[in-house]
Amino acid sequence: MTGASREHSPMALELALQYPGILFATAGVHPHHATEYTEECDLEMRALHAHKEVVAVGECGLDYFRDFSPRPAQRKAFERQLQIAVETGKPVFLHQREAHADFMAIMKQFDGKLSRAVVHCFTDTREALYDYLDQDWYVGITGxxxxxxxxxxxxxxxKDIPAHRLLVETDAPYLLPRTLQPMPKDRRNEPSFLPHIVEELARDRGTTADQAARESTVAARTFFGLPSPPP
Structure with missing residues (x-):
């Protein structure tokens, strides 16, 4: 469960606590909500990260495409959350849109200090992809x-992304796969549509859906530090 705001991060944890060992949460403030990131908010995020069910910091990063928050506020909120990741040793769940240069500059300040990082919902250029892979970061692919x-x-x-660095995600309730049949009437994306994305990914990588699912599951468990499923 992704926490992307001051309001929703505690809700993500609450759901994870209701389904122990099945659901896990992240806690963070998306750049759209960067103006929320006050000193009080920082304390709230730190309290959430004291829970073992919260397995990553974020969603956090920069979004210069929509600019729903002033860019200086975005950068400040991003840096504060990366500091939490350094202190807790938790991986970071990252958002970057039309802000690659500033994003990389901020991440460079934390070079060698972060345990793991994933750039989620990747849709950028090949140059950006290789910048991320050169840092040994994970890359999240959606519908x-x-x-x-x-x-x-x-x-x-x-096909250029190493299997051990590739995560598959839905970004639900957004980004409903356009090729889904039948299309849900409410046009709402759901986690249950993940296999549809895996099938497309497998075709594009020249492998089977079963193999793509196995590889991405291992990568996700490694990234988030999740326990192995019971036998």
Whole structure:
């Protein structure tokens, strides 16, 4: 369960506590909500990260595409959350859109201090992809793959991502896969649609859906530090 705001991060933890060992949470403040990131908010985030069920810091990062928060506020909130990741040793769940240069500059300040990082919902350029892979970060792929027009460049790049650095995600309730049949009437994306994305990913990587699912599951468990499932 992704926590992306001051309001929703405690709710993500609450759900994880209701399903121990099945659901886990992240806690963070998305750049859209960066103006929320006060000293009080920082204390609240630190309290959430005291729970073992909260397995990553974020979603945090920079979004210069929509600019829902002033850019200085975005950068400050991002840096504060990266500091929490350094102190807790937890991985970071990252958001970057149209802010690559500033994003990389801030991440460089924490070079060698972060345990692991994933750039979630990757839709950027090949140059950006290799910048991330050169840092040994993970890359998250969504149903954007399933968009015939917008996902074309991504389908051509996914084979370049090492299997042990590739995570598959839905970004639910957003980014409903365009090729899903039948299409849900409410147009709402759901975690249950993940296999559809895996099938497209497998085609693009020239492998089987079973293999892609196994590899991405191992990568996700490694990244988030999740326990192995019971036999």
């Amino acid at each position: 954007w793959l399933c968009d015939e027009r917008r996902g074309k460049h991504l389908r051509e790049m996914v």
